[in-house]
Amino acid sequence: ISTLKPVRSYASRLVNGINQILTQLLTYNDLWKNDKQKYTSRFALKSRTYFDYDEIMKVFFKINQTFDRYLINKNIYSIELCFKQFYQALKYHCNEWINHYGQHLYNKISNKLKEIDDILNNLYQNLNHDTDTVPDLKFVLNIITQINQQQELIGHQIHDIIQSYQILNQYHFEYPYTESILIQTLFPRLIELVEQSHIVQHRLKPIRERFREIIQYDIELFQRMIDELVDKFDKYGPYTIDNDLNQMFLLIKQYEKEIDKIEQRKIELINIMKLFYIPLINYPKLIRIQKEINGLNILFNLYDEFKKNKKLWSNILWTELNINDLINNVDLFIKNFRRLSQDIRTPVVGHTVEKYLTGN
Known part of the structure; x- marks a missing residue:
């Protein structure tokens, strides 16, 4: 042992x-x-x-x-x-x-590389777009603004791309040689793009001034359009018709279409004015007409709803008609009318609708 x-x-x-x-x-x-x-x-x-x-x-x-x-x-x-x-x-x-892990990083960053490459190419191409018309000039000026706003973000993204590929190199991850060449061009291209945008912006100054004169003329023309519409509305609009609600509201719809066209044109002008740093203009006459049209539409909806209900009530047999319900329904429409603001109720159209509701 x-x-x-x-x-x-x-x-x-x-x-x-x-x-x-x-x-x-x-x-x-x-x-x-x-x-x-x-x-x-x-x-x-x-x-x-x-x-x-x-x-x-x-x-x-x-x-x-x-x-x-x-x-x-x-x-x-x-x-x-x-x-x-x-x-x-x-x-x-x-x-x-x-x-x-390297493959996942590569998949992510190679897509980002292609994305930044496309962004730089598109910005450079769009920066050299023709500027013969206002829309073309607006397009190029927007591109210049876009470059100024995005250059810092693009710079950070390029930095991330370079750092990511350096990490892949550090761990001996293989990827296409063309990508390593492309990476080296990103920062120089961004710098060139920013410099080129400053050159184009300076070159466009006289063109912008010429277009400013054209826009000033368009603004004056737009003001005349508003004046003509307001004058026509006051002289021949729905307030000039007596006791014919259908004709009144038909006319309202016609003016509404005209105002929609003017409003669309106003939006276009505002966008162009902002582009050329022209002070924006208020159009009190247009605002007044729009407010009145909105009020008239409220009256029309009330009138139209009452008209439909009146048709339904007229089709009810006497034996099935509940007088109290009928009176309550009519009173409800009258109460809704009287809840409206005074500037909607008091004009001639408002009085005509009230008479129609009360049966006077």
Whole structure:
């Protein structure tokens, strides 16, 4: 028995030594996962920056480096263990994790590279658009404004693209050489685009002044259109008709169409005036007519609803007619009319509608 004690002690130390090594290697158990795509895709689903990808890829890169420092052969109490293939397998899986994360970063950033490339191309092309007409000039001036507003954002996006590709290079991720060439052109193209926009803006100054004169004429013409409409409305509009509600409201719809056209033209003029920094103009006469038309439409809706109900009531048989319900319904329409503001109720159309509702 005494002779077995050294053997048992040796065996115990041997087992403990092997267990220590295995315990240490078990900390890398997750490296062996087969569903790497699933885990990396879940990571990529969230809004990740290039810094996030760098941090996660750095973890596996450092683990990979640790295996280079491990001894391939380990001697444990005269028993030599060979870990070469085992370490190679672990390094392979580390690289697999890095490649999966790198692929997600590449997919994201290569799309962004194409997007920025298209944006720069389109802005440059649109900046050189013809300026022979007001719409064309407006288009180019909007492009200049767009360049001034977006240059800082585009600059940040280019910086992110460059940093992302540098991370891919750091972890030896392969991608088309054409993309590396394209990346180098982004900042110079952005600088050239901004400089060109300043040149075009300066060149367009005399053209803008010429168009300003044309627009001033259009503004005066628009004011005359409003004056003519208001004059016609006051002389021949619905307020000039007596006791013919159908004719009144037919006329209202005609004026409403004319006002819609004028309003559309006003919006176009306002957009152009803003473009040329011309002070905006109020049109009190137009506002007054629009307000009156809105009031007349309220009266028309009340009149039209009462007219429809009156037709329904007239078709009810006397035996089925409830006089109290009829009186209550009529009173409800009259109350709704009297709740309207005074400036809607008091003009001639309002009085005519009231007479129609009350049966006077």
